[in-house]
Amino acid sequence: MxxxxxxxxxxxxxxxxxxxxxxxxxxxxxxxxxxxxxxxxxxxxxxxxxxxxxxxxxxxxxxxxxxxxxxxxxxxxxxxxxxxxxxxxxxxxxxxxxxxxxxxxxxxxxxxxxxxxxGLRWWENMIHLVIFGGISLTLCYAPFDTYRHYGADWERGDLLLAAVLSLVGLSFLLGVIGLWLRCYRxxxxxxxxxxxxxxx
The missing domain is CATH 2.30.29.30 (Pleckstrin-homology domain (PH domain)/Phosphotyrosine-binding domain (PTB))
Known part of the structure; x- marks a missing residue:
């Protein structure tokens, strides 16, 4: 109080x-x-x-x-x-x-x-978004890029693994944005x- x-x-x-x-x-x-x-x-x-x-x-x-x-x-x-x-x-x-x-x-x-x-100062916000947002986007993009190059030879298990990795990356990205909205901005x-x- x-x-x-x-x-x-x-x-x-x-x-x-x-x-x-x-x-x-x-x-x-x-x-x-x-x-x-x-x-x-x-x-x-x-x-x-x-x-x-x-x-x-x-x-x-x-x-x-x-x-x-x-x-x-x-x-x-x-x-x-x-x-x-x-x-x-x-x-x-x-x-x-x-x-x-x-x-x-x-x-x-x-x-x-x-x-x-x-909230935090602008440069602390940028560090958070650039580093963790960048990692999240990389996790989202990597399965797509791999599929673009080698997807023709993939089996059903490979597609399932790529989908799971993409969901992990997307969840991480949403978490980074949510933390920024709640605490950092x-x-x-x-x-x-x-x-x-x-x-x-």
Whole structure:
């Protein structure tokens, strides 16, 4: 359950540092995130070893929580800013889930709910579609190409094997497209429950 905006204000969340945070001067293995309301709502990140950055919520171009399957740690949130580099927060460490839900709630409270999204970045989407979609299409095409060259000599068992391999390839392709539609493609969230599906 999401805390109310009043109760959640001033809460500190512990997260692990990532390369993007370290490039911005956040030092140490962990950092604390504070989401402050008030006249200038902002999210502040302070490293346990030093360094601090503060981002006004109005400067967040989009907040995108994503899940990438096939990785040991596949949950992450990207904060894209109007001014400055994107920040990636690792979803496998600390208070990630509570922090993302709180930040999304504060953004909705400011009328910025349209900037809260699910999915991965465009280049991560392309990697998924090109690699796994390409494998799927190859599995679909290989039996047809083999039949085109040698089909005249095939027996009934050969045709059955080619049909099975084609169905496997087609099923794999449908699975790749389905996973992309459900989890990878960037899209706005329909509410807290929808966002929670992209969180650990």
């Amino acid at each position: 999401i805390k109310s905006r009043k109760a959640a204000r001033g809460t500190l969340y512990s997260i692990g540092t990532t390369p993007s945070l370290r490039r911005m001067g956040i030092e140490g293995p962990n950092a604390f995130v504070e989401i402050a309301a008030g006249d200038t709502p902002a999210v502040a990140v302070t490293g346990t070893g030093g360094g601090r950055i503060e981002i006004p919520l109005s400067d967040i171009r989009w907040l995108r929580a994503g899940v990438e399957y096939g990785r040991i740690t596949h949950y992450r949130c990207v904060i894209a800013r109007e001014r400055g580099a994107d920040i990636v927060i690792d979803g496998g460490l600390g208070d990630y889930r509570a922090m993302v839900l709180h930040l999304a709630e504060e953004m909705r409270g400011l009328g910025l709910g349209g900037r809260v999204q699910r 960037p899209r706005g969230v329909r509410g807290a429950d929808d966002l929670a599906k992209a969180l650990p």
